[in-house]
Amino acid sequence: MIIGLTIILLLVLFLPFTKVVEKNLEVFLFIMGLAAVLVSQVLDWELTKEALVHPINITLAVLIAGLLFRWFQGPIEKGILGLSRAMPYRLFIALFVIVIGLISSVITAIVAAIILAAVVSILRMDRKSEIRLVILACFAIGLGAALTPIGEPLSTIVVGKLNEDFFYLLKLVGSSVIPAVIIFGILAAFMVKSREELSHTQMAAGKESNAEAKSKTKTVTETESYAEIIIRSLKIYLFVMALTFLGAGFEPFIERYLLDLSPLILYWINMLSAVLDNATLAAAEISPAMDAPTIKAILMGLMLSGGMLIPGNIPNIIAAGKLKITSLEYARFAFPVGLIAMVAYFIVILITG
Incomplete structure (x- = not known):
């Protein structure tokens, strides 16, 4: 087996x-x-x-x-584009990622992902920037949604299994999750560019024709059938x-090989969350007998690695499906970002004990 x-x-x-x-x-x-x-x-x-x-x-x-x-594409487009033009573009991007990440704990990760896909489809971006924004926002949503038991299945299962109150996860991982969401927002501000910026760059370089430039961007007014x-x-x-x-199917595998391991080892093994449901892993690994630092380390490993590949989290699946992002396009950027985040937080665990 x-x-x-x-x-x-x-x-x-x-x-x-x-x-x-x-x-x-x-x-x-x-x-x-x-x-x-x-x-x-x-x-x-x-x-x-x-x-x-x-x-x-x-x-x-x-x-x-x-x-x-x-049905409401016109008003929605005008509202989003108007808001993006009412403030510096990079500030808008940063605030969008931070806000969508944090409010996902209230509106659920599913609704947050749907909003993300809709907003990104409206914003005027080149393909590379679009993919980067989706991925960084998905990391933010995957983290932020875990702050309350209504945000995503992982948080619901953990709170229920530990028989804790509504604000337990906010108190447990909030000090790590909230700064991480802000960091992903700041990264997004610096790692994406608007379509206007792309056009200026192309015109200055003189390397692409108008037809080629248009082929690399989506028509904002394009309506889905x-x-x-x-x-x-x-x-x-x-x-x-x-x-x-x-x-x-993988529960027997988890129960046989993972449950007795050190939390520091489990933190890295939880990179399986990139392809397996993190709620299942949490249900198998988390125990009321564990102390708070151990539970926190396990949860952070699950949440950070959940953004590394498309199957790792529902927001990834929804946004990638809507925007036709392939597995390879997603992984090229998301896997190294997730790995760096995992290493960074592992250092935090070692320092804080």
Whole structure:
């Protein structure tokens, strides 16, 4: 069983970067999830029901938001562009990432990701800046949403399992999460450029024609068809179902090899959160017998690594799906950023004890 799960994990890690799998990522992850639960022999009616029901709310949220943004595209575009022009552009970007990250703990990570995708699709950016903004904002959302039990499944499970109050996670990890969200906002301000800035750069360099420049940017007024909105929602449904199966399938692997390890080792092993549901890992690893520093280290490892690859967190999945960001495009920037963040916080853990 363990050999089979190890093979599945390696396939999930590396095959999404191939062109064939990348174009059919949702189907691939679903097949891998199904394989995982079959290898672990945990597939039963209860799990099947959970896999069928769990994605419904997320899918409906994505579908409804897509329809609303289609119907009210004009006013929404004018509002967002007007706000972005009312202040220095980089300040707007920084504030957007910080605010969306922090309020995700109240509006949920799902709604925050939908807003992120909508705003980024409206802002005038080159492709590279667009991807960077999405990734940095997804890191911020993944962190910020964990501050309350309503923000995301990970925080709900942890608070419930520890039988703590609503503000427990804010008190436990807030001093680390809030500065991290602010840092991601500042990084975004310096690492993205507006379409106007890109145009000026291209004109000064004289290296691209107008046609080439336009081909690298999206038309802001482009309207999604109903078919595109529905197909994207169905893909999200399949994606979440796949993650549910993957999480359940790997529970025996986690219980056998991870639970007795040192928190400092678990911190790094929790990079598995880049491809597995972090709520599942948290449910398996967190115990009321642990002290606060240990729980904090485990949670920070899960939250930081969750932004490193598209399957790692729901916001990544929603934003990447909406903006057609491929696994390779995402990982090229997100993996090194996440790794640097992991190293930085590990140093903080060692210093603070």
